Amino acid sequence: MPKKKEADTPTVDEKFDALDLTTKEPKTVVLMLNSSENLVIAKACESLHKYAEKSERNRLELLNLSAVDPLLQHLRSTDKAIRAHAALCISSLSTHSDVRKLLRKLNSIPVLISLLNADESSISQEKASLTLSNMAGDFTSKIAIIESNGVSSLITLLSSPDCDIQRNCVKTLSLLMEDYQGRAAIRECDGLSSLVSLLDSEYPVVQELALLTLTHCSQDGESRECLRDIGALQKIVEFLQNKSYGDLHVHALQMLSNSLEDVTSTQLLQGSGALTSLLQFTQEATSSDVQRHAVSSLGRAARNPENRRILHEQDMETTLTGLLNSDNCTVAVAAAVAITSMAESPVCRDTIAKEEGISGLVKLLAREESEAKEAALLALSACTASAAANCRLVVDHGGLEHLIESLSHEKMSIQANAATCIANLATDESCRADIQQVDTSVALLLKMLESSDNVAKSRGATALASLLRDAACRSELHARDGVGSLVSLLHSTNEEVRHSAGWALSLCAQDAVIANEICSLGGLDVLKELCESTSRRSQFTQLALDCLLDNCISAKYWLTGQLSPTDIIQDGFYDVGLCRAGAKFLTLEDLCKQAVDQSRAILLINAGSDKPTAAASNLETDQSSDVKHTETANLPKERSQSRTRGGRGKKAAKSEKDLEPQGRSDEPLPSQRVDEIPSWQPPLDQHFRSYVDHIRQRLLPLATVQEQVEYLATFVSNQMGGEIEQSAVTSFSYEHSIGKIKYELKSNVVPIGRVSTGIFYHRALLFKALADRVAISCSLVRGGYNRAWNVVLVPKRPRNVDGQTVQFPSQKFVVDLMYRPGCLMAEDSQEAIRYQHV
Template sequence: MGPKRQGKNEAKSPSLDMFDPVILESKTAGTAVLMLKSDEQDILVKVCFSLYKYAEKCDTNKDDLVKLGAVEPVFRLVQHEDRSVKTHACMVLGLLSSNSQARAMCRKLNCVPVISALLNPQEDVLVHEFATLCMMNMAKDYSGKTQLQSEDVLQPLVTMIESSDPDVQKNSAECIALLLQDFAAISLVRDLGAIQHLLALIQSEYPVIQDVALLALVQITNDFESRNELKQQGGIEKLLQFIRNNISNELTSLALHILANCLTNIECTEELTQCRGFETLLQAASESTLNQVKQQAAVAIGRFFTHPEQKKQCPEMNVEKVLVGMLSIDHAGLQAAAAETLSIVAELPSCREVICDSDGVRLAVHLLESEDAVVRKYALLVLATMTRDSHDISAQVSHEGGIEPLVTLLADGIPDVMINAAGVLTNLITDNSLRAEILQSRAISILLEPLKSGNPQLQIHASLLVCALATDGEARLELQTSGAVEALVELLRSYSEEVRRTACWAVAICAADTSTAIELIKHGALEMLQELCSSIARRNSFAEVALETLLNNNLPAKYSLKGALSATDVVVDGFYDAGAAKAGVRLLCLEELEKQQVSDRLPVVVINFGKLQEALGRCQLVL
């Protein structure tokens, strides 16, 4: 009997070798990670989507997945031949890449070439979004930046800026901004035409995209050629228009930052002038309600006036009052930027008058006691510029109580602050009426710290202040007792040519009387000056003047060194002859010689006219 035939409507029985479908429900992330090793595409898609939803919830979940070993199998699935599996795996990897340990694993797996290949036009927009997200996260680490640059990812990233998808635009621009932190990447990005695309993004309807585009432009305009390229692309006008439309928008500070960078190029400055851009800068400085915007506007105005031709126009632009007004706003960054720009415009005498009339001097003096070192630095710079060759402004600084804080700032501990304080005091001392007030404030004793600082620029300015102070006997006496003379002699040994030259000048001024000359010689100034004057490489004219002045005010040293005195030298009590000076042996002063024991060596002859007259008087009485 043959096999029974099935009717048309009778169901076929299942094949004996077919596995019946099993519906699995996983309640733990660990199980889901294990399922990433499945060969079934449907399972892989569902698992990846579940892991994506889990990772999306919080950073702790991402950390859990990394510890469970999800990175490597997910990365393997990014290379899957099925588009749906690839897309969902890319979504998971993009989220996980915000975790530092996940990024380290990605670098170890050398995932950059694979992720970069996903940026081709044939891939889905969702793949582009999460691939660029992964690259952006990797660019947050130095090692990640290095790996990205070595794989030539800039070209596909620049291409992605043109994407119609805002997430892709944002991720690509942010990744480029991070890579541009390495100066070497700037020229590569510029040559790929990225500036034009980034400028287009600042017109985006999404502030976050505008933000990252502006940040990228801030980085790229640190380069001279890129600044000119931005000008060629109409960037100056586009940025000005952005500022005009967003005068009190936080992003405007970034646009102003870019313009400030560009204004270091004279070509960009001329372009801004043609676009009536200075009025826009001044508008931002005066009308914006955001201090950060005002600050960047002040910086940009300062850059504008660094060019001599533009600076001549300063009196016509009425910028001084706006800048002075910023000094009274309780915002350290704004005060520092305004003060720095004021120090530039104050180089013009007509601008100084406006600054004074606008209460600028009082406000600058007030800022000398700011808690912020940068504010103190630029407040001092304003006063240094203002008091140059101006006794009236110097008197105003004194009237506002500026001398005491100025002297205190000589020991501020911040080199730039100390340098500028010394500069202001040097200017003030040219007004003889202020000299006594400065000396009474212990300026000379405080000078010991900057003289011994080890900072060449600070030592130069401290030596110049010594030159200004040490023009009378009282000041020179204080120099001796404070230890400043010894510190000054040490500077003659400096490796800096400018430090040695300035120290020689200070020694020449200090050696103007016998007592200070003796103190200088006691600390080795004579030998150091002789060495400088005999050196072909290190000699300078100030060393020769200092040596001559030192010897003219210490005749025993001059006689010992030269073996004779000139007709104009007047010998007085205390002159002594200790014999000819020997090379490499320091000349001892009379007090040091008196402490030595009597020997059979060459006697020291001392002239004392007072005792000689007494002896002659006794002789007359005997006669």
């Protein structure tokens, strides 16, 4: 049997000759990536890299040809050359956002980080780090790099001799440090020292990226602590002193600005003398951009109170005030902003003024640039807060004119800051007078109230409120119809606007004329609604309501049902009854113009002229006066005799004006000029005028307050129908008599003197009105079911105790005007309680 022929060894003729393939189709080259030959794969990667470098369109085409997945697979190849060429191609493709999205989806980060190892070629390291820097801008990629221990590998390569690798690694780290996870990771790897060492690099791009990364790191408190521990702050200050690094000083200052937020950093620089060097650098910097950033860094540090103290010890105010006069506007603006922070301290405010800082700020305010005006106004606001001397300096250096002009600036923030300055100046009486002498000041502030900007509205109202402390300003506001603008601000949805408007109205309401106008414009109703709201009420609106009610006691009695002894009833007071839910408070003029109806009569107090009437002198004998009076015989005998004694006559000679309550006068208020008195006048009440004159003549001779109260009570009772049996109250008819008066007057408003038949609330009102005219301490309280009563304060007579005269405190009594006129009942007695309730 023949032997089996052994397999022949391939001859040269059976080998495939090398093929030089030329193709213009990228699709063909992409197919070559699936070759089993390393040389073909390497050539294909190289060709695709060149194609991708040409345009964004080419990179998108390769993405659509599914080139990314096989390239990523070749990053895991055992062949170094293939890994290098694949990394080269992917780095070019990764500049396209869609490619980066696919790389994240394919979990490429761990593969790329593996190429950063020391045994890889420099090309693989460079291109892998470049791809990572392209992808690190996305948050998901940042987390993947951190979780794959990429931070450690990147830090290791910072010491690479290859500049491109250093640049790519530090750029990637810079992007990672934007988030706190990256900052924590670099601290764990002790990578901050490596970053600081890059400041000595011979490549500016590496230095710049290192500074940017350190700036991101310094945003974190723990990282700032680490930077202090490794001496990074002193290194930065030394870096600033190197003039050859001038184009990088801005980046260094940004990092230093973050670090100086910590008091510990500032103290460290002060202790090492670096802070002095920094201030000197700030003064001597030749680049305006660098100087501006240096000032901004110091100003940012000055936001902290302890830092302000340290900077004050370093005479920072001298540096800042000097830079206010810089020819470069941006530097002067930065200095003004820093002064704003420093001026938070009263000590620094004084130093700024001593260093001519106020005059420098006024000069800055005079510049045309809006940025300069805004910064100067902000600094002046801080320097004049609670500093009367600085306020005076602003005026003395001509700043008031520029402040007033700024109120009409087109930029709302400038208007707002100018209004704040004016509000500060107005706290000083002399400055306030200077402001009021400028004719346009109030008008411009009123115009700000119509602004669409809430900050401008609020600041304008605040400045106006500061001026309204003076009656002259309130008169001007009234003359310019500005009260309505303030009332309208109460409807604002902005809390600060409502607060400022409430404060301004509380000052306006000190004038009775304006208080009545506020009520007529609906201000009372709005304030009442705000104070009843749980979400919109504030101390400012409550203050405005209280001041308004104190100076418009008609509204106060309507709303609260009480008038205290200090609430003096003057001419023009009217009682519209109890406040009902949803009811609006109407002015007396509106009520007088209403048609007569069946509603409760509005009781009016209006004596008119303060001159005695002829009827008063003949009150007891002249029947034509229509004044019902109390016969002397109705008083106790001993009291009648006491009025005829000579000793009492000497007291009677005392001027009647001395018995009137202080501050109560029927003359127009100082702020109410004659030409401001409205054309419409409420009806006069000659009967009440006669009551006043009669009471003044009769009560003056009486020795004690108790005697005066008893006489006044009896008088009031007699004018209102006399004593009434308690059982007859319900049958006591008074409606018909008052209805007849309403018909005669053709008005629902009835003067109190015309009421001849009255019950509790008629008598109590008349008693209070007369008591106020003769300085008897009396309150008025409204009850239910037409009840009302008066509480008077009667001093007790002094007694002799153990040979010493002892003065006992006064006692409060409820005055009976119905059942036993003149009877005084202790306020808390059962007798008084029965009188007050049905």
